[in-house]
Each structure stands twice: as structure tokens, then as C-alpha cells.
Amino acid sequence: MQDKPSPIRETDEEARRLARKLLRGARYASLAVIDPQTGFPSVSRALLGIDLDGVPVILVSDLASHTVALKNDARCSILTGEPGKGDPLAHPRITVFCNAEPVDRQSEDHARIRARFIARHRKAELYVDFADFRFFRLAPVSAALNGGFGKAYLLSGEELTIRNFSFAAEWLHLQKLVGSMKAEANAAAQAMKAGEISDWTVSAADMAGFDLIRGDILLRYEFEEPILDVNGIINRISNFSKTS
């Protein structure tokens, strides 16, 4: 499309923030892969998680055609940003192009991803350890953000991942710490103008923000700037209940 009048706007910080919220706040995604038998692009639905470095992850069955496809060709894309009421095209959404990397079940990656995924999708605990289920990390290559009519942006994969991430034990342990911050979770939900103000839980946190869940609702809070130490994140979340 480079030889045509381009509707693409210059990517600014607001666009990057919107892109990250659309990706990191999604419970599920439309997943496009290439069907190995026909070559057709194939779109299906998958539950979505986010690793500590901001990389999206999916949990899929070997019996599902998208898994067969990803093993054959790692190129894929995911669409997140669900329409609510009104015109579906007025709601922002993002397409993230990714290379899918299978996660070895015996690896530390698997333990970390499993813990974060189950904290977000509690019912997945019922089948995550079945022999035919596996995680893929979907390493972002580039992305197309559509913020509504005439608001199109292109982003690099790096703009969607967390630069200074750490997989050290304290960062995995952070999830347990934030899980007990019930009052803080409710205060954060109130600050985010969630409809309900009770029964929220902080399901996970990372350098870029944290996830609030309540039943099947997921809210992603993005910090203004990344917070590079675990205590800083605890303090930041605690502040919600102090100031409200």
C-alpha cells in the first residue's frame, strides 16, 4: 500500500498506550493462521494471556486445526478489541502479527506462563495439564492499530513488548503478592470507573501495569511509565486504596 495515498497516521504515545491496552486487556482473540492443507487463511478463537515481557500467549489443543497450522507455519496474527454497543467499526481494535513459538512443558517458561494464564483464566486449570494442550508464545513482529474511522497506525513488535522485563523469581512471586490486595483491587477498579466496585482481584502485575479481574471481566491498568522493581509496583497499587 506504500504507493497509494496512505491513511496511516504517525504513531504517538497515545496510540502506543491504546495498542498496549487493547492487547494486554483482552481475554480472548481472533487468531489467524495458514491452513496447511489448503493454504487458506483460517481464523478461530483462542483464550489470550500475556507473559511478563508483554508477549501474548495462547493455550491450544493439538487436536485443534489452528495448532496443527502453527506447527507447520509459525506466522499468525491476532485481533483484539471487542466491540460493545453501537457501530462495531467505531470501536478500537488491533491486529498483531506474530511468530508463534511452542513452549516446552518442562521449561521454566512453561511454569511461569502457566501460573499467569491460570490466574487470568481460572477454568483453564481444568485442562491446562492435559497431554494434548500446549502454550505458544506469540512474539510480536508488527501491528496495525485501528482506533476508529480514519485512525490507523502501524507499530513495531518492540512497541508492544516490555523492554526491561525480568523473568527472575521475584517477578513471578509478585503475582501471589498482588493476589491478596483485595481492598487495593477494588479501589483501582473504582479509579478506572468500573461499573462494579467490589469483588475485584489483581490477577497479575508486570513492569508495565496490572490486570484486574472480576468473574469474566478483565481490566488492564497501564502505568504512566514502567516500574522496574517489585516493591515499586506494590506501592503503586497500594496507593489506590490510600487516595480513594
Add this chain to the structure above:
Amino acid sequence: MQDKPSPIRETDEEARRLARKLLRGARYASLAVIDPQTGFPSVSRALLGIDLDGVPVILVSDLASHTVALKNDARCSILTGEPGKGDPLAHPRITVFCNAEPVDRQSEDHARIRARFIARHRKAELYVDFADFRFFRLAPVSAALNGGFGKAYLLSGEELTIRNFSFAAEWLHLQKLVGSMKAEANAAAQAMKAGEISDWTVSAADMAGFDLIRGDILLRYEFEEPILDVNGIINRISNFSKTS
């Protein structure tokens, strides 16, 4: 996947009905195409219409990357069936593999498709006639229905289209006739246990069923058996207000 234990069930009439309702009752779809520059599968969102023969149609801009992709490679797939509350994977959805056929703006096809599309998506009237917008008919090749965990079915393209369709003038005129059936629309909505029981409109009808709209809500009603004449359809819709 044919050499593996298959989780695919035998397609029965109930599965076909569910597949048709998921496709014909969708306001929008996730659309997967092949990016001509990178070869990646690319998924985006598009408003969905249905032609008189049951073939899904999209209205897209030449400036959008999915349009560029479809002009280069007509193979695509669409995913419909939006999750409500609860586990997203518990909600039925369908992937329909299609060949995209551009609709010539000067053709009778265009006039028919335009009228039906606008009846369903009223805001599209604002841009449907812009020079860079065009319709594609997405001729179904095959489909994969997922009715929830462990309920997977494969369908042929023919099972999703309307066998005895007619593009004769009376069938296009039918849309105007049903548009004035306000009491019947409300009675039909009540029979379908829609939450609201007023302000419904029959936006379109075909041999296989009819569409009810109210603001941004679309409900698809499928007849038990196809009705092959226009008067039969008018009578069938009228019966809702007589029996309620």
C-alpha cells in the same frame, strides 16, 4: 488432521441450523486474509451482510489492507459468533472459508447487495457510495463449526447457502414489504425471547428466514423449512402477530 483421532462429530440438522444462525445473524466478522507483502495471515474486522442466496458480503475500503490482500488472493475466512458473558470458548462460533468475489458497482448484484446491506447497517449509507468502497461476495467453500467444548463439525459451502434462491425483482421488493411489518416484528421478537419487545423492524427476508433489528441488535430467525414464494414468507411473518 485426518491421520489423528478426530474430535469432529457427524454434521446433523441441528448443527447446520446453528451454523446458519451464527453466520446469518452476525453484524460483523473477523476476516482473515493473506498479506501480499509478508505472506502472514492477517485478521481484521468487517461489517457483514448476507445476500439473498445466503452468501456473506462485506463492504470494504480500497485503502484498507484487507482489500488490497483480497484483490491479490481471494482466499479468506470469516469468524462469527460473539461471546457473551462467561467463558469465551463455551460460546458457539463458526469459521467459514470463502473465495472473495468483487461486486461490480454497475451491476444488478451491486444494487441488490447495497439495498440489503444498508437495511442491516444503516450508518453504512454514509460511505457506501464513496469511490474507494466496494462489496465482495464471500462464496463459502467449507466451514468449521465449534458449538462449544468437544462439539466440532465440518460443513460444506453448500450447507451454508440457500439452494433455491432467486434474484428476481419480487425478492428484492420483499425487503420493502417486510420493512413495514412493525407489529409482526415485535411479535416475532417476543417469540424469540428478545429482551425488549418494542421498536423492532424486519430489516430483510429470504427463503431461509428473516432478520430483526433494533438499534444495533440483530436477531436472525430461521424457518423450519425454506419458504419458496414471497407471499408464503409474508404470511409466515404475519403469523407471529396473530398467534401472540
